[in-house]
Amino acid sequence: MNSSIFKLDGICVVTISEDEFYDDDIGMNLLQSFKEYRSNKVVIDISFLKFLQSADITRMDYLSKLFGLNNIKSIFCGLNERSICTVVHFIDNFSFKTAISVDAAIDDLKN
Amino acid sequence: MQAQNDMTFNISIPVLEISDYAILVPMIGMLDSSRTQKLMEEILMTIKRNSVKVVIIDILGIVTIDSAVAAHLIKVTKATKLMGADAIISGISPVIAQTIVNLGVILEGVVTTGNLKDAIKLADKKMGMSLVEIVKQS
Numbered sequence: 001m002n003s004s005i006f007k008l009d010g011i012c013v014v015t016i017s018e019d020e021f022y023d024d025d026i027g028m029n030l031l032q033s034f035k036e037y038r039s040n041k042v043v044i045d046i047s048f049l050k051f052l053q054s055a056d057i058t059r060m061d062y063l064s065k066l067f068g069l070n071n072i073k074s075i076f077c078g079l080n081e082r083s084i085c086t087v088v089h090f091i092d093n094f095s096f097k098t099a100i101s102v103d104a105a106i107d108d109l110k111n
Numbered sequence: 112m113q114a115q116n117d118m119t120f121n122i123s124i125p126v127l128e129i130s131d132y133a134i135l136v137p138m139i140g141m142l143d144s145s146r147t148q149k150l151m152e153e154i155l156m157t158i159k160r161n162s163v164k165v166v167i168i169d170i171l172g173i174v175t176i177d178s179a180v181a182a183h184l185i186k187v188t189k190a191t192k193l194m195g196a197d198a199i200i201s202g203i204s205p206v207i208a209q210t211i212v213n214l215g216v217i218l219e220g221v222v223t224t225g226n227l228k229d230a231i232k233l234a235d236k237k238m239g240m241s242l243v244e245i246v247k248q249s
Binding site: 057075077079081082084085087088089091094097098099100101104105 | 148151152155156158159162163164186189190192193194195196
């Protein structure tokens with residue numbers, strides 16, 4: 001995997017790379033990594049996304065549901081505020097959790 | 112003209128930091144697409160800049176509400192949620208509440224309170240804090 005992954009306080013932090021985010025097998029690969037790290041709480045940093053599109057929201061929703069099926073709590077962080085202003089007009093619903101930063105996501109998962 | 116419009120916007124929708132983790136946006140007058148977009152940008156940038164956790168949008172000063180205004184408010188709360196913060200809409204008067212219900216607007220997932228006091232209490236509660244009265248010892 002090109003994405004960086006490390007474990008902090010029992011929580012896996014993944015800084016996902018752009019090419020892997022759009023890879024069809026990313027969910028499966030990440031699940032495998034989480035299994036190896038023996039973690040059921042993960043933070044996904046997607047700060048590489050400078051221009052957020054509605055397809056990206058759908059992708060995050062899909063990954064969140066996939067992790068949820070494996071009893072893994074996930075929080076996405078690093079969303080660009082300017083992109084959100086635009087993309088919010090084109091999305092109906094989303095079920096994933098978000099945080100302003102990796103630190104905030106870790107705090108949220110700890111509590 | 113543009114400067115005057117900007118000034119009117121800044122006066123009418125200020126973003127106030129009420130604590131380390133919460134901001135208050137008191138809304139006055141009419142709400143249209145342009146104002147909502149600017150408001151959304153301002154709120155999101157403040158969330159990013161100050162690591163805000165809770166955004167309170169007080170709509171007591173909104174004169175009229177229709178389905179478009181309600182849709183704008185829902186978009187602002189969605190955007191806030193995407194940034195990782197919670198949004199609370201406060202100041203929903205009985206008339207506004209009745210209008211929202213009559214319009215058939217579904218405010219599912221949007222946290223609302225009747226007044227600002229309750230919204231601030233709720234924001235504190237979300238952060239695990241509460242105001243405690245200091246008892247003076249005689």
